[in-house]
Amino acid sequence: MSPHRTRTDGHAPALRHRGELLYGMLRIRRFEERCVELYSASVIRGFVHLYIGEEAVAVGVNQALTEDDAVVATYREHGHALARGIPAEAVMAEMYGKASGCSRGRGGSMHMFDASRRFYGGSAIVGGGLPLAAGLALADRMRGQPRVTCCFFGDGAFAEGEFHETANLAALWRLPLLLVCENNLYAMGTALKREHAQTDLALRAASYGMASWPVDGMDVLAVEHAARQAAESIRAGAGPHFLELRTYRYRAHSMYDPDRYRTKEEIAEWKARDPIDALARQLRDDGEVDDEALAALERRAANEVAGAVRAAERAPEEPADELLRFVTSPVTPTRAAR
Amino acid sequence: MTTTATTAKKPRASSATATTTYREAMRQAMSEAMRADERVFLMGEDVGRYGGAFGVSLGMLEEFGPERIRDTPLSESAFTGAGIGAALAGMRPIVEIMTVNFSLLALDQILNNAATLLHMSGGQLPVPLVIRMTTGAGRQLAAQHSHSLEGWYAHIPGIRVLAPATIEDARHMLAPALADPDPVIIFEHGSLYNLSGPSAEDAGPADLTSAAVRREGRDISLITYGGCLPKALDAAEQLAEAGISAEVLDLRTLRPLHQDAITATVARTHRAVVVDEAWRTGSLAAEISARIMENAFYELDAPVERVCSAEVPIPYAHHMEQAALPQVEDIVAAVHRAVD
Numbered sequence: 001m002s003p004h005r006t007r008t009d010g011h012a013p014a015l016r017h018r019g020e021l022l023y024g025m026l027r028i029r030r031f032e033e034r035c036v037e038l039y040s041a042s043v044i045r046g047f048v049h050l051y052i053g054e055e056a057v058a059v060g061v062n063q064a065l066t067e068d069d070a071v072v073a074t075y076r077e078h079g080h081a082l083a084r085g086i087p088a089e090a091v092m093a094e095m096y097g098k099a100s101g102c103s104r105g106r107g108g109s110m111h112m113f114d115a116s117r118r119f120y121g122g123s124a125i126v127g128g129g130l131p132l133a134a135g136l137a138l139a140d141r142m143r144g145q146p147r148v149t150c151c152f153f154g155d156g157a158f159a160e161g162e163f164h165e166t167a168n169l170a171a172l173w174r175l176p177l178l179l180v181c182e183n184n185l186y187a188m189g190t191a192l193k194r195e196h197a198q199t200d201l202a203l204r205a206a207s208y209g210m211a212s213w214p215v216d217g218m219d220v221l222a223v224e225h226a227a228r229q230a231a232e233s234i235r236a237g238a239g240p241h242f243l244e245l246r247t248y249r250y251r252a253h254s255m256y257d258p259d260r261y262r263t264k265e266e267i268a269e270w271k272a273r274d275p276i277d278a279l280a281r282q283l284r285d286d287g288e289v290d291d292e293a294l295a296a297l298e299r300r301a302a303n304e305v306a307g308a309v310r311a312a313e314r315a316p317e318e319p320a321d322e323l324l325r326f327v328t329s330p331v332t333p334t335r336a337a338r
Numbered sequence: 339m340t341t342t343a344t345t346a347k348k349p350r351a352s353s354a355t356a357t358t359t360y361r362e363a364m365r366q367a368m369s370e371a372m373r374a375d376e377r378v379f380l381m382g383e384d385v386g387r388y389g390g391a392f393g394v395s396l397g398m399l400e401e402f403g404p405e406r407i408r409d410t411p412l413s414e415s416a417f418t419g420a421g422i423g424a425a426l427a428g429m430r431p432i433v434e435i436m437t438v439n440f441s442l443l444a445l446d447q448i449l450n451n452a453a454t455l456l457h458m459s460g461g462q463l464p465v466p467l468v469i470r471m472t473t474g475a476g477r478q479l480a481a482q483h484s485h486s487l488e489g490w491y492a493h494i495p496g497i498r499v500l501a502p503a504t505i506e507d508a509r510h511m512l513a514p515a516l517a518d519p520d521p522v523i524i525f526e527h528g529s530l531y532n533l534s535g536p537s538a539e540d541a542g543p544a545d546l547t548s549a550a551v552r553r554e555g556r557d558i559s560l561i562t563y564g565g566c567l568p569k570a571l572d573a574a575e576q577l578a579e580a581g582i583s584a585e586v587l588d589l590r591t592l593r594p595l596h597q598d599a600i601t602a603t604v605a606r607t608h609r610a611v612v613v614d615e616a617w618r619t620g621s622l623a624a625e626i627s628a629r630i631m632e633n634a635f636y637e638l639d640a641p642v643e644r645v646c647s648a649e650v651p652i653p654y655a656h657h658m659e660q661a662a663l664p665q666v667e668d669i670v671a672a673v674h675r676a677v678d
Contacts, residue, residue, distance in 0.1 A: 070427070104460025113459035120426060121459070125450050131416045132451055135423020135431075142379070142405060142429065149423075165416030172411065326461040327495045329519040 018283055021063070021220050023297050025055035025276045028079045030301040031088060034309060035078070035095065035109075039255050044095045047124075048109045051079035053250035056275035057182050058083040060223025061150060061243075064178075064231040067117070070149040072133040074182075075110035075124035076249075080152055086114045088308035098315035105318050106326070126187075127153060127160030130179075134166045137175035137240075146235045150178040156187030158201050167208040167242070174239035178230055179205070181244045182217065188253045189261040205242035217247030218273045360502075360533040363509035364394050364470075364526065368432060371516055372402055375430060378516060379406040381417055382434030391436045392472055392531055418444035418469065422451050422521075425467040430516050435471040438487050438525065452521040453496035464519040468512070474527040474565045474615055475663055481651035484659075486615040488525050488564065489622040492593040498522045499592040500546065503530065503567035505537050507590060510544040518546070525592075527565030527615075546591055549599035555585035558673050559603040561626055562613040563589040566664055570613050573669035582677055592622060600626060601633045608639040609676045613664055618646035643672040 015023060032052050038044045051058070058079040065071065065084075073080040081091050086102050094101030095109050103113050103122070111122040120136065123129035133151035140147045157163050158181060170177045181201055185192045192199050206212040211233065215226040223245060230241035248270035252259040283289040289297075358366070371378045379402075380395060386409040389396030399407040410417040414435060421433035435441045441448070448469065455463040475484030492499045498518060502508045508526070515522040552567065553574050560570040567588050574584040587603045589595065604610050610630055614623035623644045630642050648662040 101460070103458060103462075106460050107458050111458050113455075113462050115459070115462040120423075120463070121455070123451070125446055128419070128446055128450055131419020131447055132423040132426070134416060135420035135425070136427045137423070138420050139424040139427030139429045142424075162415050162419070165411070165413035166419075168411055169413055169416045169420065326457040326459075328498075329456065329464050 016288060018221070018279065019289065019297075021059055021224070022276065022279045022283065022289075023300065024059040024062075024083060025220060025279070026297055027088070027301045027304055028055045028058070028082050029276060030298075030305050031082060031091070031308070032078055034305045036251075038095070038309070044109070046108045046110070047075065048095070048255050049076040049253065050249065050251040051076050053270065053274070054182060054184060054217065054247045055079055056220035056223050057180070057217050057245045057247055058152070060220040061152075061178075061180055061227040063224040064227035065148065065150055068145075068147050069231075070118040070120060070133070070136045070147065072120045072129040072136070072149065072151040073112075073122060074126075074129065074152055074154060074157075075122070076154075077112055077122055077152070078109070081112040081114070081119060081122075084114070084117050084119045086112065086117060086119060088304050089311040090114070092308035093312040093315045096312040096315065097317070098312055099318040100311070100315040127157040127162035129153060130157065130162045130166040134170050134175055134177060137170065137177040138173065140176055141173065146176075148176050148178050148231050148234050150180060152180045152182060154187065155181065155183040155185065155192055155201060156190075156195070157181075158204075159187065159195055167205060167210070167240070170240040171208045171210045174237070176234045177240040178227070178234055179240060179242040180227075181205070181242065182247055183244050184247050184249045186249075186253070186262070189257065191261065202242065202244040205244070210240045210242055211238065212242035212244070214244040214246055217245035218270075218275045218278065220275050220279055355536045355538050357535065358505060358509075358537045359531065360505050360508045360526075361392065361394055361531040363505045363537055364512070365396070365398065367509050367512035368395065369398060369401065371432075371512060372398075372406060375516070377428065377430040378432065379408060379429065380432045380434060381408040381410055381421060383410055383412055383436050385409060385434050390434065392526075392528065394526075394531070395434070414440050414443035415447055419447040419451060421467050421469070422447060422455075422465055425465045425521075426455070426463055431467055432512075432516070433467065433469045435469060437483060437528075438471050438473040439483050439485050441469075441471055441487070448491070448497070448521075448523070449494055453494045456520065457496060465521050466516075466519050467521045468515045468524065469521065470524045470526060472528045473525045474529060475647070475652045475659065476529050476565070478654055478656055478659055480654040484652035486617075486647065488592055489614070489616050489620070489625070491523050492595075492622055492625075494593070496520065497593065498546065500524045501564040501590060501592055502526065503564050503588055503590070504552075505533060505535050506541060507544055509537050510541050511546065514543040514546050517543075525564060529565045529568075533568075547594075547596065549590055549596040550588045551585060551599075551603065552588045553584070553586040555583040555607060557583045557607055558609040558611060558676055559585045559587055559607045560611050560613055560669065560673075561587045561589065561600060561603065563592060563622075564615070566613045566615050569664060569666050570669060572666045573673070576666065576670055577673055582673060584673060595626070595629070597629060597633060600629060604630055604634040605637045608637055610638075611643040611645060611669060611672045611676060613645045613669055615647055615664055617649050618644055619649060621646055640676040643676050645669050645672050
C-alpha cells in the first residue's frame with residue numbers, strides 16, 4: 001500500500017520508491033512529535049504510546065501488503081494506522097475524541113480502526129490481537145483466499161500465553177499469518193534479558209515449525225525485503241511466518257513513564273542508527289535527493305500534520321446522547337423474530 | 339417486539355414431533371445451521387473425533403469434515419480469539435468452550451475483543467460469533483469444574499447471554515443466535531443434556547428477547563433459568579399439593595433481561611423467589627431482586643427471597659455438594675417464608 005497522499009502531492013515531483021518510504025517514515029514522526037505537543041497542552045489525553053524510532057517497521061512491512069490483506073496492531077499503533085493509509089485527519093481526530101475520528105472518538109490513541117482498510121486495531125491488552133489475527137487468517141484459509149493477515153506485537157507479547165497459543169495454532173493449521181514482532185528491547189520498563197530466559201525470539205518462534213528470522217528494524221529497505229519475502233511465501237501456502245524486527249523506541253513507554261530503566265547512552269546509540277536519517281543519507285549519497293528535496297518533504301509532512309490538526313480542531317464532537325450507540329448492532333434479527 | 343412473557347405451549351403431537359434429548363436437540367440445531375450456511379463451522383476442544391466432551395457434536399465430523407468440525411489445541415484464548423477474527427472476516431463460527439470453568443482462560447478475548455470491538459471501533463466491527471459452553475455443578479466434579487458464572491457474562495454490555503433450559507430452546511435458540519450480528523454466549527447446564535422429551539421440529543426460530551412462563555400460578559413467582567428450572571418446577575408441584583400456586587418464570591435470556599416479564603409476574607403474584615445456582619453475592623439473583631425493587635416495589639407483599647449456592651468452592655463429596663447447591667426443599671422453604 002502506498003503512503004497516504006495529501007492534496008499538496010499534486011505539485012510535488014513524483015518520488016521514487018525509496019523517497020516514498022522516506023516520506024512514509026517522516027510523516028509518522030512529525031505527526032507524533034505534534035502529538036507530544038498536543039499532549040503537553042492537554043488537548044490529547046489518555047494513554048499515548050509513541051512509535052518514534054520504530055517507523056521503519058510499519059512502513060517497511062506495509063510495502064508487502066495489499067488492500068485485501070488485514071492488519072492487526074497494538075496500542076502503539078499510530079504508525080501502523082498511518083502507514084496503512086488511514087488519513088492523518090481521522091487518526092488525529094480520534095486522539096481529539098472527535099466524531100470524525102477513525103473510531104468516532106470511542107477508541108483514542110490505543111484503538112484506531114478502519115474496517116474499509118481492513119485495519120482491525122488498535123489492541124491494548126498485550127498479546128490480545130494475536131488470536132484475533134489468527135481468526136482473520138483462518139477465514140481466508142477456509143475460503144481459499146490468497147490474503148495475508150499481518151499482526152504486529154512486541155517483545156512483551158512474546159511472554160504472553162496468547163503468543164504461544166497463536167503461534168502453535170497458526171503453524172498447526174498453516175494459517176496465512178505474518179507475525180511481526182517489534183522487538184524494541186523493553187516490555188514497558190522491563191528489559192528483554194530480564195523477561196526472557198532465551199532472548200533470541202526468532203529462534204524460539206522457529207520451534208513452532210514456522211519460517212522465522214531476525215531483521216534489522218532500523219533499516220526500512222531490509223524490513224521491506226523481509227516482509228515481501230515472507231508475504232510471498234505465505235501467499236504461496238507456506239503457512240505462518242515470524243519476523244523479529246530489532247528496533248528501538250526513543251521515547252518513554254507512554255507519556256506517564258519517567259524512563260528510569262535505561263541509559264541516555266543507550267538511547268543515543270540507537271538514535272545514531274535512526275532509520276529516517278539513514279535513508280536520507282543514502283538517498284543523498286545516491287544523488288536521488290538534495291537539501292531542497294528534503295526540505296520539500298519536510299514541508300509536505302508539516303502541511304499534512306497541520307491539516308490534520310486543523311481538521312481535528314474543527315471537527316464536531318459526538319453528541320453525548322449517542323453514548324449507547326454501537327454497544328449492540330442497531331437492528332438484530334433476534335428482535336425482529338416473532 | 340413481545341413485551342409479555344410467552345406461555346410455554348405443550349408441543350403438539352404431530353408428525354413433526356419426535357422424542358429427543360437436550361443433547362440431540364443441540365446437535366440437530368448445529369447440523370441444520372451448518373447445512374443451511376457454509377459460513378457456519380464448529381471449533382473447540384475434542385468437538386471432532388471425540389464427538390464433544392458431552393457428546394453434543396457426535397457424528398458431525400463424519401457429515402461435515404475436519405475443516406468445519408475443527409478440533410483445536412487446548413488453547414482457549416487462541417481459539418476463542420480465532421472465532422472472533424473469523425467472525426470479523428465474515429464467517430459464522432460456533433466456538434465450543436468445553437465448560438465455563440475453562441472460559442476464564444478466554445475471558446480476555448470475550449470481554450476485551452468480542453464484546454468491545456463494535457463500540458470501540460465506532461460501529462465498524464460487529465462480531466457475529468456464537469460461543470457455547472457447559473455450565474453448572476451437581477456431578478461431583480469439585481470446585482474447579484462446578485462453576486456457574488453466567489452472571490459474570492451477563493454483566494458485560496455488548497453480548498447476548500442465553501440459557502436454554504428446555505429441549506425446545508436447545509433446538510431453536512441457535513439459529514437466531516447465529517443470525518445475531520453481535521456475539522452470543524449459550525450456556526448449557528450439564529444436568530440438562532439427558533433431558534428427554536418431545537421436540538417440535540417445525541417450531542421455527544426461538545424468540546431471544548422474551549422470558550417464558552413455564553407454569554402459571556397466582557401466589558408466588560419462582561424466577562429462574564438454566565439448570566435450576568427443573569428444580570423450580572418440582573418445587574411448584576410440591577407447593578401445589580400444599581395449596582400454594584407458584585408461577586415459574588424461565589428467564590431464557592440472561593442479557594438483556596426481559597424486564598417486562600419479571601415485572602408482570604410479580605404484579606400477578608406479589609411475591610417472588612429468585613433461584614440461581616450461582617453464588618449469592620453479586621449474582622444475577624441480586625440483579626433481578628434489585629430490578630423488582632426498582633420496578634415493582636409497590637406490587638410486593640413480602641420481601642424478595644433468593645435461593646442460591648452456598649458461598650463456598652463447590653466440594654466433591656456428594657452430600658457436601660448437594661448441601662452447597664439450591665435444592666427443591668430450599669425453594670419450598672423460601673416460598674413458605676414469603677407466603678406465611
